[in-house]
Amino acid sequence: MTLHTSYARLARPLAWIVLVLAAVFGAGYWWSLGRPVPLPDSPTTRIACVSYAPFRFAGETPFDPHAFVSPERIDADLKDLSTRFDCVRTYSMGQGLGAVPEIAGRYGMKVLMGVWLGRDPAANEREMQLALASAKKHAANLRGIVVGNEVLLRGELTEKALAGYIARMNAATDVPVTYADVWEFWQAHPALAKVTDYVTIHILPYWEDEPVAPAQAVRHVADVYQRMKAEFPGKAVMIGETGWPSQGRTRRQASASLVNEARYMRQFLNYAATVDMPYNVIEAFDQPWKRDLEGTVGGYWGIFDVQGRPKFAMTGPVVEEPRWAWALGAGGVLAIVFVGAGAFRRRWRGAAGWASLALAGFATGTALAAHARLLEFACRNRLEWAVGIAVGVAGACTALSLARAIASRLAAPVNTADVAPTPTERRLLGIAWTDRFTPQRFFWMFVLALYGILMVFNGRYRDFPIGLFAMPAVAFLVLALLRTREDPLKPLLEERLLAVWLVLLGGAVVVQEVGASAVAWGWLLLNVAMALPVLLAWRRARA
Template sequence: MSPAAPPVFRRVWPAWLALLLAALAGATWWWAIGRPVALPDAPSARIACVSYAPFRLAGETPLDARAYISPERIDADLRALSQRFDCVRTYSQGQGLSAVPEIAGRYGMQVLLGIWLGGDAKSNAQQVALGIATANRYPQVVRGLIVGNEVLLRGELSPARLAGYLQQVRAAVGVPVTYADVWEFWLRHPELAGSVDYLTIHILPYWEDQPVPPEGAVQHVAAVYAKVQQAFPGRRVMIGETGWPSAGRPRQAASASVVNEARYLREFLRYAATVHMPYNVIEAFDQPWKRAQEGTAGGYWGIFDAQARPKFAMQGPVTEEPRWWLGWLAAAAGGVLFALAGGRRPPHRPAARPAAGRHGQQQHAAWQYRRALYACRDGWEWALSLAACALALLTALRLARWMVAARLDGDPAPGVPPRLAARRLAVRAGVLRPAARGRRALPGFSAGPVLAAVRRLCAARLAGRAPCGRAAAAGGTLPRPVAVAAGPRGAGAGSRPHPGGVAMAGPEPAAGAAGAGGVVAREALGGAIGAARRAVVFGDSQVGGCGRGCCLITSIPVDHPH
């Protein structure tokens, strides 16, 4: 007859159920993101124009004045992009980008050339001079000149100063000139329309003040585009930026994911083909440097990732995470690790309970690592993230060992009578046989001394602290398991009295087994309880033992009050 689970664990079944549900939810989540999602196909894999910035490798940023991209790098990028795009949009001059029109011309591409404007008048003057010179050098390649990008949104220039730069550039070049900003700013400053050849608006449903979910994003774009056309009748309007991020925090119902990016771009291209409007999508490659300014989402608007690998196709199903099975693998590895950390479970302890906790924990750890893979921007952030994950893992392992110790400790539940609690401890220790069904157990049983004796039996430190083999070699004999007499204070037949009313059966030990003045008890490792079990689990060097499947040698001084 196997002992029943102790009351403390029967009381926490809701927690085990929650762990089981969490583990199932984690497994389901990993499975779900690995399922192919059917999406409408784009009319073509070819796209009219795409934003291009070559700052995609670790540590590269246009904010570094010393940054420089070689013509060879730009050539490799544009050669690959020419297979899918007819045009690229740039945002600034210098840092090697002035070579873009020449290289793009080799591959039959056109360029929307960008001039970066900000609050620094000297830098603005340099940008304007370079932009004018490049546009005049490659008039067949430069399709338009975009003077300033969202400078009103950032508040770095007034509308009047911006209009001055627009007029200066417009008078010096023979290509169309425009300014690009979020669509609301064109509605707020309609006077700028007189300084440009056409309007360039940005419509980004994810970044709207009221974020738009991906399912309704293209309808939102169509409504905004129509609104701007109505505000500027007869003027040509181009969408200069539109797209969706593949990673980052959700903004209300606007969730960043690979599937949602593919959904948005495919649906937008279908819409753009019906209205024949000029457009540019953002962007060619992921830009890790943008995460510092815009958060995680800022770095993941690319159709290609930072290693120039396409994230998805324009036809057929799309999978969010092709390596979804790594989450299950992490859960399985975590289960093995926790099992090793927690030690052997007792026979009465169901394996499914801790397994659920382990799997749920490791699936969460795998999810956290996946998030860190997208969010960490530098070595310092990676170090912090990995340190936090390691701390969480160590905490979980420590908790697993504590759970084993608590399970073995068998502390009585509040409200359980001391006599019953003591008897349960004795039964679980294997030193007292359970009473037969329907029979009153232990009449006149004194709970306090037995409770203390059983606990101290398993918790007392060794006098000898020697493994079984060494104890025997020293001339000692190992006694049989101790039995607690079922009677009032006194000794039963064949037992020797112990102060406190606890009678312990078994022969007197030899002196070499425990030292003078002590009573030696042999407990099988599977039956030891209380602090001794906890000490074994945590590797306490003060408690002796022979290792798995052998014994503990515990000394209780005879003069102990219990």
């Protein structure tokens, strides 16, 4: 018995295994998102202080020089926030935010008043003047003044220039003055402590250079806090920002999810209740405009969503995706669609064909639902929605066309209508393709390789669109497994190059994630699945 004959006998079982696993994985993925996850309860629903920015509705951004938030809207926000928070932290004085100290006082709240500093001296001066006036008028409502936020991290001011602004503010008011930045930048610029009344550090375990897993995140915060207290003896140290995102890219073991945000906040509040530590959490409301800067994850650090609704409770289990049953329903609908489409002009008979169509349709439906969920969180405008929907439909259509070919092979392994012992080239757009599926395969390989390059060289803020690429990748893999009786032509040179690059790019992402991210391994598997049909055909053509 030859190796080729042995493989031919295993091809059908392997194809069935892949189809079943794809359907089971799709169902299991959504089922897991819908399970209540037990978490430790928070000791309180009240939080000491929270970052407040009102730019949460569609099209709103603080980068719009004409943006203005009315006092009435700030009043409504702070009235609601006062039921959960004792204090709010702001980041700038312009665009209407100068009204926050006065309005917060109406509801018994204190304010960490932010002064935004950057490269523009004129803009910095306007911020300083507004802050000085507010500090003089509403000093009783202020817990502190934060002169500059992460301006050293952004490289927009020198330490000397920043120290000048801080010293000037400190000399003009009795309100405690500080500067806020990531904790490593305080280590790099300890002299700033001489001109501040206290040290304000940001500790965001998700964004660390070495991302911290959710289970160890609060322990990391506690260790860093104690280290910084030791490095600045005699100075009070405040945590100016800490929190966890509810959506976005997984960084190594740091998974952005609603469950993990709830886990972090509850565990942090349990820790904060045991120490004498001033702190502020980021942030009150989700901020869609931050997705322009930080990708999907930037828009989902809020304790409340953009409509002001709490994203999770402080006690009891938390469910990641309450709508999970709809995704299973989408799988059922696509299974029916695939079975119906398979009946059109079919040349095969038997239950195997129908079963394969149903499995392929269900797997495609659950993958399409995952893609739709990503679009819901990631899309920032109509163009992104249009592109996302278009590629999602294209992926489902590719899976459908391949499912018909897969069904014909599983139902009737020897079928002269679909299996050509000596295939001939087909031409499209002046290019000689090896068969009628090659243009689709080339398209998806090219798109996946292009996105893979972006992931490797600029992937910090990019999501893993696994649901989208799973649809064509799995379908092409199953079809390739079943093409044992064909004598394929050698794949195009461009396809062979893409196949090699897909494997290398997928592996590079795993290396960048130091092998700690299950999502990165899944991404590699998708790249391999997309490349295997070409690599197998290449090997067989050379044999």
